[in-house]
Amino acid sequence: MQLTVWTYEGPPHVGAMRIAASMEGLHYVLHAPQGDTYADLLFTMIERRDTRPPVTYTTFQARDLGKDTAEIFKTACARAVERFKPEAIIVGASCTAELIQDDPGGLAATLGLDIPVIPLELPSYQKKENWGASETFYRLVRAFAPAPDRPRQMRRAGQRTCNILGPCALGFRHRDDIVEVRRLLEELGVGINLVAPLGARPSDLPRLADADFNIVLYPEIAQVAADWLKRSHGQPFLSVPPIGVGATDKFIRSVAEMAGIDTSVQHPPELRLPWYSRSIDSTYLSGKRVFIFGDATHAIAAARIARDELAFEVCGLGTYSREFARELRAEAHEQGVEPLITDDHLVVEDAIIAAQPELVLGTQMERHVAKRLRVPCAVISAPVHVQDFPARYSPQMGREGANVIFDSWVHPLMMGLEEHLLGMFREDFEFNDEQHPSHLANAGAASKRVQHPAEHELIVLAQTLSWDGEAEKELKKIPFFVRGKARRNTERYAAERGLITITLETLYDAKAHFSR
Amino acid sequence: MNATAIPGPTRPLRERGQHEVFCGLTSIVWLHRKMQDAFFLVVGSRTCAHLMQSAAGVMIFAEPRFATAVMEERDLAGMADMHDELDGVVKRLLDRRPDIRLLVLVGSCPSEVIKLDLGRAAQRLSTSHGPSVRFLHYSGSGIETTFTQGEDNFLSALAHDLPQEPADAEPSLIVAGALADVVEDQFRRILKALGISRVSFLPPRRSTELPAVGPNTRVILAQPWLGESAKLLASRGAQILSAPFPLGEEGTTAWLKAIADAFGVQSGRFEAITEPGRRRARKAVAARRSELEGRRLFFFPDSQAEPSIARFLYREAGVIPVEIGSPYLHRHHMAPEFALLPDDVFVSEGQDVDNQLDRCRAARPDLAICGMGLANPLEAEGIATKWSIELVFTPIQGYEQAGDLAELFVRPLARRAQLKMGA
Numbered sequence: 001m002q003l004t005v006w007t008y009e010g011p012p013h014v015g016a017m018r019i020a021a022s023m024e025g026l027h028y029v030l031h032a033p034q035g036d037t038y039a040d041l042l043f044t045m046i047e048r049r050d051t052r053p054p055v056t057y058t059t060f061q062a063r064d065l066g067k068d069t070a071e072i073f074k075t076a077c078a079r080a081v082e083r084f085k086p087e088a089i090i091v092g093a094s095c096t097a098e099l100i101q102d103d104p105g106g107l108a109a110t111l112g113l114d115i116p117v118i119p120l121e122l123p124s125y126q127k128k129e130n131w132g133a134s135e136t137f138y139r140l141v142r143a144f145a146p147a148p149d150r151p152r153q154m155r156r157a158g159q160r161t162c163n164i165l166g167p168c169a170l171g172f173r174h175r176d177d178i179v180e181v182r183r184l185l186e187e188l189g190v191g192i193n194l195v196a197p198l199g200a201r202p203s204d205l206p207r208l209a210d211a212d213f214n215i216v217l218y219p220e221i222a223q224v225a226a227d228w229l230k231r232s233h234g235q236p237f238l239s240v241p242p243i244g245v246g247a248t249d250k251f252i253r254s255v256a257e258m259a260g261i262d263t264s265v266q267h268p269p270e271l272r273l274p275w276y277s278r279s280i281d282s283t284y285l286s287g288k289r290v291f292i293f294g295d296a297t298h299a300i301a302a303a304r305i306a307r308d309e310l311a312f313e314v315c316g317l318g319t320y321s322r323e324f325a326r327e328l329r330a331e332a333h334e335q336g337v338e339p340l341i342t343d344d345h346l347v348v349e350d351a352i353i354a355a356q357p358e359l360v361l362g363t364q365m366e367r368h369v370a371k372r373l374r375v376p377c378a379v380i381s382a383p384v385h386v387q388d389f390p391a392r393y394s395p396q397m398g399r400e401g402a403n404v405i406f407d408s409w410v411h412p413l414m415m416g417l418e419e420h421l422l423g424m425f426r427e428d429f430e431f432n433d434e435q436h437p438s439h440l441a442n443a444g445a446a447s448k449r450v451q452h453p454a455e456h457e458l459i460v461l462a463q464t465l466s467w468d469g470e471a472e473k474e475l476k477k478i479p480f481f482v483r484g485k486a487r488r489n490t491e492r493y494a495a496e497r498g499l500i501t502i503t504l505e506t507l508y509d510a511k512a513h514f515s516r
Numbered sequence: 517m518n519a520t521a522i523p524g525p526t527r528p529l530r531e532r533g534q535h536e537v538f539c540g541l542t543s544i545v546w547l548h549r550k551m552q553d554a555f556f557l558v559v560g561s562r563t564c565a566h567l568m569q570s571a572a573g574v575m576i577f578a579e580p581r582f583a584t585a586v587m588e589e590r591d592l593a594g595m596a597d598m599h600d601e602l603d604g605v606v607k608r609l610l611d612r613r614p615d616i617r618l619l620v621l622v623g624s625c626p627s628e629v630i631k632l633d634l635g636r637a638a639q640r641l642s643t644s645h646g647p648s649v650r651f652l653h654y655s656g657s658g659i660e661t662t663f664t665q666g667e668d669n670f671l672s673a674l675a676h677d678l679p680q681e682p683a684d685a686e687p688s689l690i691v692a693g694a695l696a697d698v699v700e701d702q703f704r705r706i707l708k709a710l711g712i713s714r715v716s717f718l719p720p721r722r723s724t725e726l727p728a729v730g731p732n733t734r735v736i737l738a739q740p741w742l743g744e745s746a747k748l749l750a751s752r753g754a755q756i757l758s759a760p761f762p763l764g765e766e767g768t769t770a771w772l773k774a775i776a777d778a779f780g781v782q783s784g785r786f787e788a789i790t791e792p793g794r795r796r797a798r799k800a801v802a803a804r805r806s807e808l809e810g811r812r813l814f815f816f817p818d819s820q821a822e823p824s825i826a827r828f829l830y831r832e833a834g835v836i837p838v839e840i841g842s843p844y845l846h847r848h849h850m851a852p853e854f855a856l857l858p859d860d861v862f863v864s865e866g867q868d869v870d871n872q873l874d875r876c877r878a879a880r881p882d883l884a885i886c887g888m889g890l891a892n893p894l895e896a897e898g899i900a901t902k903w904s905i906e907l908v909f910t911p912i913q914g915y916e917q918a919g920d921l922a923e924l925f926v927r928p929l930a931r932r933a934q935l936k937m938g939a
Contacts (some may be wrong), residue, residue, distance in 0.1 A: 001559075001591055001601035003608050005583045010566035033625045035539025035658025038567045040889035046570070050896035052889065059535040062628070062659040076534065083870060095561040096625035096659070099592075124561060125589045346612070365569075368577050383569075477698045504705070505792060508916050512796035515803050515919045 006345040006365040008320035008383055012122035012132025013094045014039055019136040020090060021053040022168040022197040026140075027086035029077045031069075031104050032094035034059040046386050047170055056080035058097075070102045077108050081115065088116040088144075088202040090136060095124035116202070118143050128343070130220040130295070130321065133168060137197055141225045144205035151234025154212045157260025161191035163211040165226055165237075166218035167198040172298065172382040173396045174198060174218070180398030181217060181242065184252060190259045197221075209233055213258045217241055217397070220295055220321055242397045243301035244405070245273055245309055273402040277310055285410065291316035291357035293340070293348055293366055294381025296324030298396070300331045302361050302380045305405060307335060316340065316355040318348065359413060364388070376412035465491055467502045474504055489514045525823075525854035525863050528845060533868025536889050537817060537843055538571075538905075539658030540666025541622060545572045546909060547670060548581040550694045553617040553723050556582040557609065558656070559602065559634060560624030583609065587626055602637055606645070616649060618723035620670065623655035650723060652677065662843040664741035664819045664908060667694060671718055671745040674726065675752065681730030688714035689775060690727055690754065692746070693739030696911035697721070703738075703762075703914060706772060709789045710781045718745075729754050734778050736771065738762060738913060740853075741820040743846045760852040761821070762913045763921060764828035765797035770852070793915030800919025801832050807926045809834035814881035816890065817841035817867050818904040823853045825885075825907060825921075830857060833922050837861055838879045841872065883929060902928050 009015075013030060020028035021043050030036070036057055043053045058076045060069050081089060091104040105119025118139050122132045154160060164181060167174040178195060185192055193211035194204055208229065214237035216226045226237040238258055242251035249265045256263040267274065276282060290312040292302045296319040306312040317332045318340025319325070325341045332339035340351050349369045352360060360370045360377040364385050370377035379388055380396075395401040467475070478486050486507075493510035494502050523529040541564055544556045558564045565584035572582075585605040590596045602621075610616060619641070621634045634653040641651045654669040655661060661669060671692060681688065689712055691703060700717050707715050716727030727733075731753040737746060739761070746756050759774035760767045769790055776786045813835050815822040822842045829835040839862045854861075864872070869890075876884055876899065884894055884901045891901040902925055912921040 001596070001598070001605050002586045002588060003583060003605045004562075004565045004586045005580050006569055007562055007565040007584075007586070009562075010570075011561065011563045013563075014566065033539070033658040034535045034537060034662065035541070035567070035625070036563060037534070037536050037889055038538060038542075038570060040536070042570060044890075044892045045888050048892065050892055052893045057534050060659065061535075062657075065629070065659065079533075079870075095563050096629055099626060099629045123589075124563070125587065125592055128562065129566075346608075368580065371577075372579070474698070474701070477701070508796055509792075511916065512800045512919065515800040515923075 002344065003346065004344075006368065008343050008345070008363060008365060009129035010039075010042075011095055011124050012127045012129060012135070013092060013120075013124065014042070015129040015132025015134070016090060016092060016120055016122060016136040017043075017053060017055055018129075018133050018169045018171075019140065019197050020055060021049075021170070023200050023202065025087040025201040025203065026054060027080055027084050027089045028055045029073070029080050029089055029091045029104070029108070030055055030057050030094060031073050031092070031097035031102055032057045032059065033096045034061050036094050036096075042170055046384075047389050048386070049169075053169075054084065054086070056084075060097075065100065069097075069100055070107055073102055073104055073107050074111060077104075078111055078113075081111075081113055086115065086202075088118065089113070090118045090120055090140070092120035092122055093124075098124050116143060131323065133221050134224045134323075137165075137168075137222060138225045138228060140197070140202065141205060141208060142228060144202055145208040145229070145233070147232030148209065151232075152209065158189075160212035160259045161193040161210070162255070162259070163193050163208055163214045163235075164195045165214050165216050165222035166220075167195065168218075168221055169198070170382070171198075171218065171221070172380075172384055172388065173394055173401075176393050176395035177217065177397040177401065179393070180395040180400055181215075184242065184248070184398055185255065188252065188256055188259065188261065188263060190255060190261070209235075211235060213237060215239075215255065219297055219324060241297050241301060243298065243401060244305040245271065245399075245402050246304060247301055248398055248402065268399065271399040271402060273309060273406045276406050282310075282410075285413070286311045288312045288359055288413070289315040289355070289357045290359045290361055291352050291355050291366075292380070293318045293320075293360075293362040295319060296321040296328050298381035300328055301396075303331055303335055305402075306361070309402075310406075310409070312359070315357050316351055318342065318351065359409070361409065378409045378412050380409075465494055465500065465502060468504075471502050471504045471507050474507055486511070522860045523863050524860050525845075525850070525857065529862070529864040531864065531866050531868040531871060533871060535662070535817075535843070535867045536869040536887055537867070538663040538887070539567070539625070540656030540661025540663065540669060541567060541624060541658075542571055542663055543656060543666030543670065544568065544582050544622065546694060547667060547719070551618065551719050551721065551723055552581075553615070554581070554620055555609070555613065555616040555618070556620045556622055557606070558582070558584040558622045558624055559627045559632065560584055560587065560622075561626045562586050564624045564626075579613070592630065598632055599637055599640070603641065603644070606641055610645060610649065618650045618652065619645075620673075621651065621653040622666075623653065623657055625657045625659050628655060628657045628659060650677075662817075662820075664739070664821070665744075665844070667739070668742050668744045671742060672748045674719060675729070675745055675748045678726055678752065679728040680752075681728035681733060683731055685728075685730055685732050686714055687732045687734065687779060688716070688727070689779070690716055690718050690729065690733055690735045690749070692718045692735055692737050692742055692749065694719055695738050695913060699911045699913045699917065702916055706789060706793070707775065710772075710776055710779070710786065712775065712779050712781070734775070736775055737849065738771075739821070740824055740846070740849060743844075743849065746849070758848075758852060760827065760856060761824040763821075763824050764832045764918045765794050765801065765915060766831055766856070767824065767828055768797065768913070768915050768918070769794055790915075797915040797918035801922050804919065804922040804926045805833050807929060808922065810836065811882040811929070812836045812838045812879070813925075814838045814876050814879055814884045815840045815842075816872065816876075816884065816886035816904065817843040817864070818885075818887055819908050820844055820846070821907060822885070822904075823850050823857070823863070826861075827853045827856050828918075828921065829925065832918070833925075835925075838881050839864060839872075839875060841865075841867065843867070883925060885925075900928050900932050 091108045108117045216239040238254045240251045242248040314335045320343040329339040361380045490510040638651040638653040652673045654673040656666040729752045733754040735754045736757045757774045759771045762768040762771040826837040841864045891903045
């Protein structure tokens with residue numbers, strides 16, 4: 001049993017769900033108890049999708065146990081196929097259904113469906129979300145792009161095309177990364193055969209075999225599938241996620257080499273990180289101690305950017321992706337720090353405390369620790385929350401990705417500096433709201449000055465009006481961001497009626513009065 | 517559909533299909549704020565932990581007040597003694613967080629399916645860590661509880677542990693159901709003005725402030741989802757008062773009246789004390805009525821508060837309930853609500869979400885009240901929605917919040933009217 005305050009990954013069936021939700025025409029029938037539909041919110045809320053994810057849950061309850069849960073699964077499966085008419089379905093169990101051992105794959109097979117059924121074995125008590133996504137994608141690729149009799153020959157240099165593997169639903173900035181990567185490949189003149197799983201249909205997957213090589217953008221999701229395609233189809237793959245200036249250069253060179261074309265790596269003017277980082281304003285970034293944690297792909301990329309492109313000092317580096325521990329260890333060794341391979345948030349917290357960083361680059365979970373330690377923090381990797389699925393174009397990959405990274409990593413440091421300064425002047429009459437971080441209090445104080453009517457009016461009010469203790473206390477219970485407005489309205493209401501003391505009654509009378 | 521076939525409150529439509537609802541673990545999201553010295557430890561799987569952080573993790577916690585003891589392969593394979601493992605987890609937790617006064621072990625689907633005895637664990641841990649830390653247990657599993665039922669089970673566990681009040685004690689009142697602090701304070705003031713001073717709230721704000729219960733205790737439910745808690749409090753000798761729930765002017769008055777009658781408050785005094793609140797509530801709701809009158813509302817099941825909210829909107833704001841879905845209908849506790857709703861109102865209990873979505877699309881309501889798994893997809897289909905979870909997280913009870921409650925339904929409609937962006 002593991003004490004888990006925050007978990008870096010969901011259970012493996014959430015990974016399978018991400019693959020299903022990435023694709024078109026694929027439905028997932030999941031044997032799961034009532035309540036597991038919470039996962040729909042990951043897609044409808046966090047990713048803000050406008051459709052329900054293509055998942056049917058059996059949502060069994062206690063009263064169903066011991067009699068007909070298998071029957072419930074079969075009914076749900078048959079009805080899902082009838083209603084949604086998918087090209088194929090994947091079937092599997094969540095952690096609780098795994099315990100009752102109904103065998104979704106076997107049950108689905110007995111239904112005699114006329115579409116492909118891919119059963120998933122996802123051991124919930126051993127494996128996690130990324131493994132589940134990777135395994136699901138691999139099973140789909142195997143099922144729809146079976147090994148040919150003999151591996152195909154590569155096209156001639158200059159005519160080769162590639163598949164892009166890995167981008168998927170709920171991936172950290174996958175939506176925009178893929179745009180940026182497409183742009184890089186277009187510049188090189190390398191044709192894209194298929195992007196999967198994001199946007200692909202099961203019936204597209206056989207076309208994977210048409211490409212000459214594969215590009216793995218997110219090894220956590222697609223490395224296993226790419227390995228299999230290499231073995232069975234003879235397609236080589238490259239796995240150089242282009243995150244950062246140096247990595248993007250390397251990516252371009254690797255793609256060119258695999259496509260058999262000559263290229264010279266250019267830095268066009270819209271790539272601003274190198275100059276921004278060289279400009280004197282960035283001097284104070286030198287040697288900033290930074291602690292990095294995330295999935296292996298993003299953590300390793302971040303460590304290289306931090307050292308080579310921003311001149312930070314990496315004081316800690318770790319990942320929760322056990323599958324890529326070796327790669328991370330190598331990078332940590334190169335940076336001269338102890339690698340941290342763990343999925344235990346409390347261990348990461350202890351490591352951060354020990355490393356005493358000035359900046360934490362981590363996941364949503366590191367934001368909790370950073371808040372506690374009052375250390376600036378930026379998010380570089382999943383798990384993330386709704387604010388990291390932004391409306392604006394925000395890739396991490398390619399040239400624009402490097403620009404985005406510069407802004408988002410440096411921003412909290414500026415904020416940190418501001419906060420220190422404000423903290424020095426805590427006794428200041430203007431910045432003295434003790435309940436909020438000083439930068440918020442600052443905004444509150446400023447808006448109070450702006451929102452209040454003319455000063456002399458306030459003085460008049462102060463002379464004639466007083467709040468009784470109970471009313472004052474009640475006012476404090478109103479959330480701070482509307483409290484000022486409530487106070488002003490109540491005072492105005494009382495003044496208009498010639499009241500001298502504001503009581504609870506006055507407060508609520510005013511609330512009702514101004515309620516429209 | 518002819519009139520006799522319409523599923524009214526006595527003949528709700530019952531369906532068995534996919535339930536698009538939360539499990540009871542979600543109740544921790546508000547309970548941890550209500551009871552500040554309590555810590556909720558879910559004993560479950562990674563799915564449970566993932567649910568909790570997906571729901572609450574958008575807030576940044578310096579000191580989290582909930583966590584999950586995630587069961588692993590070796591626990592299930594019997595290679596590790598689950599109770600020893602749990603003891604280890606609790607020790608690690610208490611070492612890090614010595615401020616915890618009440619540690620609540622919360623059962624989940626996996627722990628219920630393998631029948632891990634959390635009652636025994638709580639007892640054992642009390643012996644080894646008490647008396648500075650109390651231990652409680654309840655189930656928030658999806659197979660047994662839907663959303664707010666988690667609170668019901670938690671309050672039952674608390675009620676089980678309440679001190680016994682002597683038989684000759686003065687009459688006292690327990691208001692059951694987690695309420696926003698400001699609502700609690702308002703009710704306390706009104707009750708005091710009515711001359712009822714021995715009032716306590718369950719759950720209390722701190723675990724050390726648990727009320728006593730006995731044959732002279734009256735209990736009024738402030739939330740509709742407390743079937744088990746009411747049963748348990750009744751078994752401790754308390755008298756459960758029956759009333760509509762305190763939503764809107766009418767509901768709040770009837771609710772307070774049930775208390776006043778039980779404590780022999782004279783009607784003149786009751787009128788005098790409640791009149792200002794009633795007047796304000798009516799005024800505040802009237803200001804929103806024009807936006808809501810005649811609007812057709814469709815309630816998907818979520819919290820069990822759906823009939824009460826529908827009653828308020830129907831009686832005080834003039835809306836037309838097209839369908840009132842509820843995950844569970846407690847006949848007895850809901851009877852006063854249905855007495856105020858039309859006899860032929862369409863009521864469904866349980867869910868088959870795909871069928872219900874078909875009914876919703878066919879009805880084209882002006883507003884669908886639904887969970888967040890359905891809200892954005894329905895909006896994209898052109899159906900305005902009000903996400904229902906907010907009704908559990910917002911102060912909506914009592915006179916002073918009646919306008920705010922109506923406002924929650926006005927806002928999505930007003931927003932749609934205001935946004936002008938083509939498409």
